[in-house]
Amino acid sequence: MVKPARWKALPLAAYSAPSLITSVAALPMALFVPAFYADQLGLPLAAVGMALAASRLLDVVTDPAIGVLSDRLRLPLGRRKPWMLLGTPLFMISLWKIFVPGETASALYLAGWSALLYLGFTMIDLPHKAWGAELSTDYDERSRITSWREALSTTGQVALLACLVWLVEMGVNDVAVQLHAVAVAIVLALPVLLGLCLFTTPEHPPERLDHGPRxxxxxxxxxxxxxxxxxxxxxxxxxxxxxxxxxxxxxxxxxxxxxxxxxxxxxxxxxxxxxxxxxxxxxxxxxxxxxxxxxxxxxxxxxxxxxxxxxxxxxxxxxxxxxxxxxxxxxxxxxxxxxxxxxxxxxxxxxxxxxxxxxxxxxxxxxxxxxxxxxxxxxxxxxxxxxxxxxxxxxxxxxxxxxxxxxxxxxxxxxxxxxxxxxxxxxxxxxxxxxxxxxxxxxxxxxxxxxxxxx
Missing domain, CATH: 1.20.1250.20 (MFS general substrate transporter like domains)
Structure with missing residues (x-):
């Protein structure tokens, strides 16, 4: 076995910690960003939709490329951790540009920064999930690992929704202010939680069998x-x-x-x-x-x-x-x-x-x-x-x-x-x-x- 049969709660929480924040970005991108760019920045709704759809085209190339490279490259920090480190600043900068844009933001601006945001997210999330699949070889323990990751992901979304409900109750109905608050929280919290994950969770060498390369x-x-x-x-x-x-x-x-x-x-x-x-x-x-x-x-x-x-x-x-x-x-x-x-x-x-x-x-x-x-x-x-x-x-x-x-x-x-x-x-x-x-x-x-x- 790669790992003893059962992980303790604290190491599982440390491994899952980045999901607490990366999941938070998904809700505003779906629920608030389209309306914000159309209503407050004055872009046509159809153009906003096309920009967000076009930004996902890069995934067809980047997803398999990052997956294959993170399998094959042997870097000093391991196969998975370097990609997460590289993706984090890209994710944070892109998210800030989308959530806190200037008044002259265009559909092209939204498409470009959204594409970079999704690239940064893929560089964090894909290696994170692949790494999680390798933390244990036990059938049921793998479910514990993935359940912790999804639980923290959901916790992040619950916290975001609770904060948004609280802001509305406090009379803060401006979507621009709400998005700015979310961006600040993500930029401050993600480096801390990612560091907790990377420096406390082991990454083991891959399994290889005794036959020639394919x-x-x-x-x-x-x-x-x-x-x-x-x-x-x-x-x-x-x-x-x-x-x-x-x-x-x-x-x-x-x-x-x-x-x-x-x-x-x-x-x-x-x-x-x-x-x-x-x-x-x-x-x-x-x-x-x-x-x-x-x-x-x-x-x-x-x-x-x-x-x-x-x-x-x-x-x-x-x-x-x-x-x-x-x-x-x-x-x-x-x-x-x-x-x-x-x-x-x-x-x-x-x-x-x-x-x-x-x-x-x-x-x-x-x-x-x-x-x-x-x-x-x-x-x-x-x-x-x-x-x-x-x-x-x-x-x-x-x-x-x-x-x-x-x-x-x-x-x-x-x-x-x-x-x-x-x-x-x-x-x-x-x-x-x-x-x-x-x-x-x-x-x-x-x-x-x-x-x-x-x-």
Whole structure:
């Protein structure tokens, strides 16, 4: 084993610490930045949307490049840590430029700095996740590691939402002031938390098996022939697409169906609190019935509680919030269980390819999630428009409301249910994984001394 069977809480918290801050940037980028640039800076909304969409095109090149390079390069600090160090200043500078722009900021300005922000985020997040997959070889311990990371990520978002609710209660409604406060908090906190992670968490040499190197083409063929990985790609794509459809429509449903848009921040805050509180429960379920079964149950739970949303109408805001909170209680578990299973799937690849290619796998994984994010936003906007929904209209007819709520409740539930089918008969169970680990350890070449063993 690379690491003793069970990590203590403090080292896990130290490893997960950067997620507390990097996750905070995602919410303002989705919920506040588009409206801020359109409303307060006077840019056309379509141009803002195009700028943000264009900024993600660079990911197609940077994600696999960073994944492969972080697998192959052997630098003094290790394979993963140098990328996180390099990405941090880029992430902070870009975020500051986006959240605290000058009055003459253009769509090109937004596109350029957003592209650099996402590049910096990839340089931090991708190696961080690949590193986490390598911290333990134990089936259940990997779930503990990913659950800590997702729990701190959710904690960061809860703290952000709570602060925004507090600012509004204090009469600070200016989005520019709110974004400036978020930027200051991130720039001050991220270096401290990243340093805590890098200097207290060990990075171990990669596993290598006793056979000659494979060509890049052979390596990609092995990835394409990994049935467990292909199943995970399919289910995660459907899961994320379904969740994003609802995320895209939350505010619009509250505004144009419930007639109570002001309760949007409270609803999202309560949902995040619920998903954070339920992380230990879903971890215990995964240990009892297996990760892939727990992931399927979590997805079906979300699907089941999405269906009633289709039947809610004006005046049902409280019922909607309760439903969203119950539904969202499984959300973090979907993320941490999927990432934990991904680490097991990488072991299958290591056994066949002879190399530990966590960076490559999480790069492909990240690209699939980003594609799902785009598809979810597309479905969440195009489908309602197809049925005549216009957010700028003075009023919305009953038929259009019915169509909107069906898209909001039923379509995500169907996608989640289809995604769960990919997990039926999943090939990498706890028992199978134990056999894979035994074969890996029997064939493994001797490792050099870990690059950092402090924990």
């Amino acid at each position: 060509s890049t083409r052979e390596g990609w063929i092995i990835v394409a022939r990994n049935p467990a990985f292909l199943r995970m790609v399919g289910c995660v794509f459907l899961f994320v697409s379904g969740v994003v459809i609802q995320g895209t429509l939350h505010r619009l449903v509250l505004a144009d169906v419930m007639g109570d848009e002001a309760r949007f921040p409270l609803m999202i805050l309560l949902e995040n609190v619920a998903t954070l509180a339920m992380v230990p429960v879903w971890l215990a379920i995964s240990i009892r019935i297996g990760k892939h079964r727990a992931l399927a149950v979590a997805a079906l739970w979300l699907a089941a509680w999405s269906l009633p949303l289709a039947f809610l109408r004006e005046g049902d805001t409280t019922i909607m919030i309760i439903n969203i909170v119950i539904r969202g209680s499984s959300f973090a578990s979907i993320l941490f269980l999927a990432n934990s299973i991904a680490a097991d799937v990488i072991d299958v690849d290591t056994l066949e390819s002879g190399e530990q290619r966590s960076g490559l796998f999480f790069a492909v994984w990240g690209m699939v999630i980003k594609l799902a994010l785009g598809v979810g936003v597309l479905l969440g906007t195009a489908l309602p428009a197809e049925f005549g929904y216009d957010p700028s209209a003075v009023s919305v007819s009953g038929d259009v409301q019915s169509a909107l709520m069906s898209i909001y409740g039923i379509v995500p539930a169907v996608l989640m249910g289809l995604g769960a089918l990919f997990l039926r008969g999943f090939p990498v169970t706890k028992q199978v994984h134990a056999q894979i680990r035994a074969k890996l350890e029997a064939r493994a070449m001797p490792r050099s001394i870990p690059l950092n063993t402090s924990a």
